[in-house]
Amino acid sequence: MNNRYIKAGITVFPGSNCDFDVHHVLTDIFNVNTSFIWHKDKPKSCREYDFIVIPGGFSYGDYLRAGALAARSEIMGLLNDYADNGGIILGICNGFQILLEAKLLTGVMLTNKSLRFECKYVHLRPFNMDTPFTCAIKDNAILKMPIAHHDGNYFATSKIINGLNKNNGIIFKYCNVTGEITEDANPNGSLYNIAGISNEKCNVMGLMPHPERSSEKLLGGEDGGYIFKSIIKYIKEK
Amino acid sequence: MSKKAMIKITLKEEVLDPQGKAVLSVLKSSGYNNIKDVRVGKYIELFIDSEIENQRSSKDDKNAKNKLDKEIKEISEKVLSNPLIEEFSITIK
Numbered sequence: 001m002n003n004r005y006i007k008a009g010i011t012v013f014p015g016s017n018c019d020f021d022v023h024h025v026l027t028d029i030f031n032v033n034t035s036f037i038w039h040k041d042k043p044k045s046c047r048e049y050d051f052i053v054i055p056g057g058f059s060y061g062d063y064l065r066a067g068a069l070a071a072r073s074e075i076m077g078l079l080n081d082y083a084d085n086g087g088i089i090l091g092i093c094n095g096f097q098i099l100l101e102a103k104l105l106t107g108v109m110l111t112n113k114s115l116r117f118e119c120k121y122v123h124l125r126p127f128n129m130d131t132p133f134t135c136a137i138k139d140n141a142i143l144k145m146p147i148a149h150h151d152g153n154y155f156a157t158s159k160i161i162n163g164l165n166k167n168n169g170i171i172f173k174y175c176n177v178t179g180e181i182t183e184d185a186n187p188n189g190s191l192y193n194i195a196g197i198s199n200e201k202c203n204v205m206g207l208m209p210h211p212e213r214s215s216e217k218l219l220g221g222e223d224g225g226y227i228f229k230s231i232i233k234y235i236k237e238k
Numbered sequence: 239m240s241k242k243a244m245i246k247i248t249l250k251e252e253v254l255d256p257q258g259k260a261v262l263s264v265l266k267s268s269g270y271n272n273i274k275d276v277r278v279g280k281y282i283e284l285f286i287d288s289e290i291e292n293q294r295s296s297k298d299d300k301n302a303k304n305k306l307d308k309e310i311k312e313i314s315e316k317v318l319s320n321p322l323i324e325e326f327s328i329t330i331k
Contacts, residue, residue: 065320072317101320108322115256155253155323 001031006235008034009049011079011095013070017057018092021212026053029215030228039075046078050235051088051132054079054095056148056210066109066151067097076102088132088231089204093149096196096206105199105206106163107156112149113189119148122187122209124195125175128168131202132234133227142179143172143223145209147187152208154190154197164197171205172196240288243310244329245318248279253323282318284310306330 008026012019019036026034037043037052046052060069070076076098083089083104091099099105112118124143126134137143156164164170173193176185186193188208196207211224249255258276265273291306307330314326 064318068317068320108320110253110323111256113254113256115260157322 003031003232004033006032006050006232007048008032009037009046009052010034011037011039011052011054011075013039013057013059013073013098015058015060015062016055016094018055018094018210018212019057021210022053022055022092025212025215025225025228029225030232032228032232037075039070039073041075043078046082046087047085049082049087051090051231052079052082054089054091054098055212056093056095059094059098062094062151065097065101067094067099067101070094070098071101071103080104083199083204086201086203088234090133090227090231091204091206092210092212093147093152093208096208097151099204099206104204105197106160107154107197109151110153110155110189111151112153112187117148117150118152118187119146120187121146122195123175123177123179123185124172124209125179125181126172128171128198128202130168131171131198131205131230133196133198133205133207133230134171136230136233137226140179141226142175142177143226144221145211145214145224147209149188149208152188152190154188154194154208156191161191163200167198167200167202169198169200169202170194170196171198172207172209241286241291241306242331243284243286244331245282245284245310245314245326246279246329247282247314247319247324247326249277250323250325280318284313 010019026032097109172195174185174195175181181193198205211227214221214224255277257278262276319326
């Protein structure tokens with residue numbers, strides 16, 4: 001698998017804690033040329049990267065609101081331009097929260113309905129296979145991935161939901177093992193069981209579950225790997 | 239004298255507040271049965287740099303006040319709260 005010519009960047013904020021997991025998966029499993037981007041680094045642009053991952057964690061200790069402070073840090077200005085120019089950005093967990101706060105995605109995360117930090121496996125059903133994040137997923141596949149968050153209860157106005165529906169922007173929903181979208185399968189109270197959404201152009205996606213924690217058999221499953229496989233496939237076929 | 243802006247941030251009425259619900263259930267189980275509902279919010283204080291503020295005021299009192307009010311409102315709107323789910327009120331003293 002020669003993917004060394006593909007360049008990935010991982011943003012790092014104070015409190016990011018899934019950065020090395022993502023780095024390990026991209027480097028050691030998918031053989032992608034991966035480097036970190038510290039939030040205070042001042043590259044002229046992020047254009048040298050084929051895609052960028054905003055990893056999970058607790059950036060700035062979740063102060064004010066989860067993702068709120070990271071979303072206003074210097075590097076986000078560059079990511080805004082990067083997204084505007086069609087750059088691929090995947091925000092995982094806290095990365096999803098940051099993308100919402102930065103308004104690269106629409107909506108907001110509330111505290112889990114259970115008020116608990118939910119840490120368990122969930123099942124996900126993809127709803128749009130025509131994106132850089134899903135194009136390598138087999139038809140009708142249900143993916144099993146772990147979640148670990150306190151604020152993953154996606155909320156949005158009906159206007160935002162209509163916009164998402166119009167653009168096929170709801171990419172993943174929580175489902176049960178057979179793929180049905182049920183209340184029992186919803187781990188956090190998220191509106192319409194939403195687990196992942198994209199922007200209008202589908203080049204930016206936020207995902208609550210952790211694909212980087214389920215990309216190798218050793219860790220109990222490889223379903224998360226399909227997210228990264230999709231991004232690589234998309235870049236190769238572009 | 240240096241000024242202080244006090245900002246109160248509350249969840250919009252239509253947004254569910256699980257934290258408030260949890261506090262309510264604790265109050266009820268502690269025997270405080272006359273409490274009907276609880277909503278939890280945030281309170282933030284901003285201390286205004288008096289030197290810069292004085293410079294502004296010496297030029298034109300009214301203009302300076304408007305400028306400060308506008309700035310505090312902008313901070314509350316763009317950073318301290320998320321307008322999708324929260325409302326805020328400002329008191330400057």
